[in-house]
């Protein structure tokens with residue numbers, strides 16, 4: 001549910017200069033120590049990588065549509081007993097399974113080290129119109145295979161290959177060690193009054209080097225070399241907005257979990273992490289993580305914070321509705337409404353109009369090219385995205401109308417639409433779900449909850465009349 005780059009063109013930030021990162025990388029919980037090739041930066045891995053444990057990218061990333069020279073480390077653990085069919089145990093199976101190279105050549109592997117035998121390959125493949133060439137060095141040990149993989153475009157390959165090989169040949173392969181980090185963090189949190197301490201500790205232990213974490217009451221904010229002023233403002237704005245969200249959309253079973261927010265250093269790092277190209281940030285329901293980057297230009301600051309507020313709304317609603325996304329008009333419309341928040345001295349001072357969105361929807365309304373309200377409110381996400389610019393601006397202006405029009409305030413059946421939608425959604429969902437944890441039950445409960453929420457919200461409402469009032473209101477708004 002990203003906030004789309006409506007009417008904006010993406011700003012492509014080139015890689016920022018390297019910060020002071022050490023040359024030696026220790027993955028203590030895996031017993032691996034390796035040296036970082038000069039010019040390479042650790043980039044966080046996209047969530048839920050099963051085998052990949054480290055990603056080093058030259059310069060931290062490159063413009064879109066190019067292959068950044070990258071060094072990856074994958075770890076495959078051998079099953080303790082027997083070998084199940086299809087289980088990955090060696091370098092070759094790993095490559096065949098995940099890369100399916102077009103060409104593969106086995107190379108001489110050098111000497112055995114730390115009880116691990118070397119296996120080396122040079123492979124080539126294509127993906128989405130880009131050509132890749134890769135040097136692969138697997139260390140096949142008694143209980144695991146550790147794979148060092150360098151990737152670049154065929155043109156850059158020769159320039160990087162020696163460095164990758166050196167990393168593979170000099171890496172230390174020891175048994176995992178319990179380190180004192182966890183105990184240290186436990187002592188740190190014992191002195192502070194944050195909830196969800198176990199989660200906060202796990203998140204901090206998983207940070208790759210260069211990344212830091214900042215705790216606030218409801219959030220844990222992860223950031224990489226961002227300037228301190230930016231991180232502080234994100235933290236304080238999130239807490240301020242949250243107070244408004246809790247007031248506007250109260251939820252009895254409020255989550256005690258710390259919400260995770262990741263601030264990438266720039267667009268290159270954001271894309272390397274798996275960020276969507278069409279957005280400045282996004283909320284991932286699967287990871288319950290809000291991901292954002294700071295735009296380089298100072299005039300991009302507004303869009304960065306609008307995106308933050310929009311995605312923070314998604315994050316709040318998703319967790320407080322019991323891990324359920326509302327209908328798109330509500331989810332995106334409210335998200336855009338809060339994107340207009342103006343914060344002053346630790347509180348939401350006002351909610352402003354979004355000038356670009358207003359201009360666009362006024363243009364559409366004047367030509368009668370908007371979606372009928374009866375269709376808009378029932379749209380599933382795919383339909384909503386199909387004409388994203390129209391539906392985002394229409395949903396936003398509809399929510400803005402419901403929240404700010406005095407005509408709505410005077411009419412009880414209109415004024416109740418937003419609060420009734422949200423309360424019915426979460427009550428029906430928790431009733432339908434009961435104690436069940438099954439995925440199918442979750443989907444069914446979600447469907448019922450959304451239907452009932454829509455029916456209850458618009459009960460007794462003449463949609464044609466409401467649409468006419470909304471159109472009139474939109475036409476009267478001034479940028």
Ligand SMILES: [Zn+2]
Nearest residue numbers: 001002003335
């Ligand atoms: Zn959104």
